[in-house]
Amino acid sequence: MRAFSVLYVLCVTPRQEISAWRPPVAGVVEVFHAHFTEHVYPMHVHDAWTLLIVDDGAVRYDLDRYERGTPSDTVSLLPPQVPHNGSPATPHGFRKRVLYLDMTQLDERFIGPAVDGPDLTDPILRRRVGQLHTVLANQGDEFEAESRLALIGDRLREHLRPRLVFGSGRPDRGIAQSLRDLLDERLREGITLEEAARLVHAHPAHLVRAFSGAFRIAPHQYMMSRRVDLARHLLLDGQPPGEVATAAGFYDQSHLTRHFKRVVGTTPGRYARTGAAS
Structure with a gap:
């Protein structure tokens, strides 16, 4: 078990x-x-x-x-x-x-x-x-x-x-969906807007507007919230916050802490104070 x-x-x-x-x-x-x-x-x-x-x-x-x-x-x-x-x-x-x-x-x-x-x-x-x-x-x-x-x-x-x-059909979101797929694929290592625009074949400003219009969230907010989600999973797996920061794509532990607290409402260290039973 x-x-x-x-x-x-x-x-x-x-x-x-x-x-x-x-x-x-x-x-x-x-x-x-x-x-x-x-x-x-x-x-x-x-x-x-x-x-x-x-x-x-x-x-x-x-x-x-x-x-x-x-x-x-x-x-x-x-x-x-x-x-x-x-x-x-x-x-x-x-x-x-x-x-x-x-x-x-x-x-x-x-x-x-x-x-x-x-x-x-x-x-x-x-x-x-x-x-x-x-x-x-x-x-x-x-x-x-x-x-x-x-x-x-x-x-x-x-x-x-x-x-x-x-009607269960989802609208074709075109380049917005392509950018979301790209952000999901590059969640840990990250990507610049210029590179994303080149891969999706769209102007950077148009790419941001299309994504924000389709999903009601800016691309950078989407990526950061996905990283926080990943950090939550890794913390529950027992990884220490310092390792989680790098594994989830953050610059360092303070970068993780700032965004984690903003989204979750507490710090990664408090969140990861674990008592595990088997």
């Missing part, structure tokens, strides 16, 4: 509490619990589905040009590769629990429907997601977690499938 990799981090400030771990459950990339009162997420993307519930307070966020919100009675499903931000919507902040799910749980067909309606008011789904979080904290209950995750996946597809009737 794979090791149960777990990380609990208690930040010294009373204004934020964070815990994150990677359970040995297929389909779950990461579990992330947080209490923030002031942290504001910049526009960023994930390479996984973000399944979010808020236990206290509320979060406001922007997704695909629209302002959204996550009161405590909803389940929010944010699709991969779609930029979003986030900030407290109440004076006392918010307490949230997040599951990051890979593409085996929901494939690309559901990205468009999730963008159109990410916030789901469904008490049954809300209860099941909360129950799954409880089970995922208990080593040895992986089979129960897999069973609960399967039911959640079915429930999510029930919500999203009717919207596919109105």
